[in-house]
Amino acid sequence: MKEKPPDDARIRHILDAKKPTMNKTIFPILLLLVFISCKETLPDNTVRVDSPDKNISASIFLLNGGVPAYTVSYDGKTVIDTSTLGFEFKDMPPLTGNMELVATETGGENVTWEMPWGEQRKVVNNYSELLIQMKEIPAPNRLLNLRFRVYDDGLGFRMEFPEQPAMQEVVIMDENTQFKLTGDHTCWWIPGDWDIYEHLYNTTKFSEIDAIAKRNHPDLAQSYIPENAVNTPVTMRTADGLHLSFHEAALVDYADMTLKVDKEHLTMQSELVGSDRLGYKVKRSLPFTTPWRTIQISEDAKGLLASRLILNLNEPSKLDDVSWFKPKKYVGIWWEMHLNKSTWDMASGRHGATTENAKRYIDFAAANNITGVLVEGWNTGWEHWIGFEDREGVFDFVTPYPDYNLEEVVRYGREKGVDLIMHHETSAAPRTYEQQLDTAYALMQKLGIHSVKTGYVGKIIPKGEYHHGQWMVNHYQKVIETAAKYQVAVNAHEPIKDTGLRRTWPNFISREGMRGQEFNAWASDGGNPPEHLPIVAFTRMLGGPFDFTPGIFHIKLKPYKEKNQINTTLAQQLALYVVIYSPIEMAADLPEHYENQPAFQFIRDVGVDWEKTEVLDGEVGDFVTIARQEKGTGNWFVGSITDENSRNITINFDFLEKGVQYKAAIYKDGPNAHWNDNPTDISIEEATITRSDELEFRLAPGGGLAISLMKVE
Ligand code: NOJ
Numbered sequence: 001m002k003e004k005p006p007d008d009a010r011i012r013h014i015l016d017a018k019k020p021t022m023n024k025t026i027f028p029i030l031l032l033l034v035f036i037s038c039k040e041t042l043p044d045n046t047v048r049v050d051s052p053d054k055n056i057s058a059s060i061f062l063l064n065g066g067v068p069a070y071t072v073s074y075d076g077k078t079v080i081d082t083s084t085l086g087f088e089f090k091d092m093p094p095l096t097g098n099m100e101l102v103a104t105e106t107g108g109e110n111v112t113w114e115m116p117w118g119e120q121r122k123v124v125n126n127y128s129e130l131l132i133q134m135k136e137i138p139a140p141n142r143l144l145n146l147r148f149r150v151y152d153d154g155l156g157f158r159m160e161f162p163e164q165p166a167m168q169e170v171v172i173m174d175e176n177t178q179f180k181l182t183g184d185h186t187c188w189w190i191p192g193d194w195d196i197y198e199h200l201y202n203t204t205k206f207s208e209i210d211a212i213a214k215r216n217h218p219d220l221a222q223s224y225i226p227e228n229a230v231n232t233p234v235t236m237r238t239a240d241g242l243h244l245s246f247h248e249a250a251l252v253d254y255a256d257m258t259l260k261v262d263k264e265h266l267t268m269q270s271e272l273v274g275s276d277r278l279g280y281k282v283k284r285s286l287p288f289t290t291p292w293r294t295i296q297i298s299e300d301a302k303g304l305l306a307s308r309l310i311l312n313l314n315e316p317s318k319l320d321d322v323s324w325f326k327p328k329k330y331v332g333i334w335w336e337m338h339l340n341k342s343t344w345d346m347a348s349g350r351h352g353a354t355t356e357n358a359k360r361y362i363d364f365a366a367a368n369n370i371t372g373v374l375v376e377g378w379n380t381g382w383e384h385w386i387g388f389e390d391r392e393g394v395f396d397f398v399t400p401y402p403d404y405n406l407e408e409v410v411r412y413g414r415e416k417g418v419d420l421i422m423h424h425e426t427s428a429a430p431r432t433y434e435q436q437l438d439t440a441y442a443l444m445q446k447l448g449i450h451s452v453k454t455g456y457v458g459k460i461i462p463k464g465e466y467h468h469g470q471w472m473v474n475h476y477q478k479v480i481e482t483a484a485k486y487q488v489a490v491n492a493h494e495p496i497k498d499t500g501l502r503r504t505w506p507n508f509i510s511r512e513g514m515r516g517q518e519f520n521a522w523a524s525d526g527g528n529p530p531e532h533l534p535i536v537a538f539t540r541m542l543g544g545p546f547d548f549t550p551g552i553f554h555i556k557l558k559p560y561k562e563k564n565q566i567n568t569t570l571a572q573q574l575a576l577y578v579v580i581y582s583p584i585e586m587a588a589d590l591p592e593h594y595e596n597q598p599a600f601q602f603i604r605d606v607g608v609d610w611e612k613t614e615v616l617d618g619e620v621g622d623f624v625t626i627a628r629q630e631k632g633t634g635n636w637f638v639g640s641i642t643d644e645n646s647r648n649i650t651i652n653f654d655f656l657e658k659g660v661q662y663k664a665a666i667y668k669d670g671p672n673a674h675w676n677d678n679p680t681d682i683s684i685e686e687a688t689i690t691r692s693d694e695l696e697f698r699l700a701p702g703g704g705l706a707i708s709l710m711k712v713e
């Protein structure tokens, strides 16, 4: 038995947790390491690390045969049962057993850091750490380390390959990290697709997960689902009501981890995204570490949403200053193409990106407290976009179509206080894009354009690569790092999933990586059902910001689309500006659809960068209510959305500042509102609200609620 930490260390720990900001304290001392010999079920060699509040414990041990394994418990109850870890390599025996423990080291940290933009300004990063050094018993005595960080809201662990004589480079054929569940949990999942995350979420028991059934989706230009696996974040609820979400943090120079489903043993095992071209999953020189494998744990659904574990597991920012990027609302030449009112290409004769049209959007933005305009289809190449195999060298990121005067649009925008957002659709030809990165970003820098939306529609060229494999992970990373040199912030569509890298690279502002609003314009399956976003909030959104593009007012889409519509009420479209977090939020509809719409006032008013976030309530797949305080003004905004079921919610306004009155504008579903039958029935009321108020609201089926709370000085 190792000694318990001395009491004064414990007290210092508690005091440090209460210090307000930037008081960095590292605990190199033996704080939480306990060798357990008393617990019968775990082997004698078990080492354990507990969360600062002692609720979560990870136990790590070697099974018979020297197989590394771990368990996780919450409040004394096992939540992850004995799960093994290991690797398979090319041209080298696997590292799946025959290991011995060499040494352990404990540590931890309790610091508060600041986000340049985000859901909140200050983030507490408080964890206990355990490093386990292992060695292969027979020659060549390869070394492998495990590092566990346990937080009050979950844990992360990663495998570390230290520098060593026996291995200089590894070619990983697969990583075999297991997560053994303790029951047949209810799961919210999308298939483990190697090319795209734009699937609808499924709600099933773990034993009913069937990803293969989702192959060949007619609306996905790229999709490859080799196994019955799920993508992360995958969120679960146990029979006891505990919420778990599995994901990864800091995915750098490695392949995306999908989780293969073993129904019989209630176990998930990592299945890395591969490359048919290269014939392996990951190639790395030593030393290196895998991304963090994460498990967020919370007694309720809203706790998952409040967790900043994924961000905390990423490295601090590598950029000294990102003040050149300002969080913003934006409009753009975009929805009109998805409605087929205009086109990206010029040959159709209905080109959307003309100088005149761009100026119309700029005028609209300037008049409505919106500071960004996105213009898609501005550059040559679109005649040769979807459906073409030979897309290498087609798109050019510096040459505008002849009816679009880029310089003039930038100048006009500047005059009106509106920034242009650049658009680079790569058509999944990353090599063409990489060749042009410097020229494209140099042009943007010259014009003073600080953000770009990128896109990767189609199968990756070269053939045999997938959007989520190591080769593409490295491409997305190269884009971010190059963009940073030119003071460019990136919003990637068809991206690699978000694993919290915005902490390290705060110019990675947003991305898609889920089924966005655009599906409502053209999906052959009727678009996103009302439960879509109440699931996304507790799954995809745990990864980080996403560019959903809310704010469609013209819900039935007529006359542009006869068979499609938005499957929410108008009030829900407003609520999304608060519920969905992104430092760029689009007002996606056509300017003419916002004319004479009193509800548009909410979009004019709503903040887009936050001092604080309070998750008030929610259940995965049913509803969620979030309040956010705007940075700088102290104003609050509340958003609530529900699935296809109507429900009453009670909001306790005790998050508001003491002694302050707020002038509230309440945008709620009208008495007859219904996502399908009467989506635009909305009622707007004014009220004075203080922190002692508690109010009840009714959300219509597919409905929502949006409240702005402006401080009365
Ligand atoms: C797919 C993106 O998600 C969408 O927003 C964009 O308009 C098209 N690609 C064209 O780049």
Ligand code: CA
Residues within 6 Å of the ligand: 531, 620, 621, 622, 643, 644
């Ligand atoms: Ca539901």
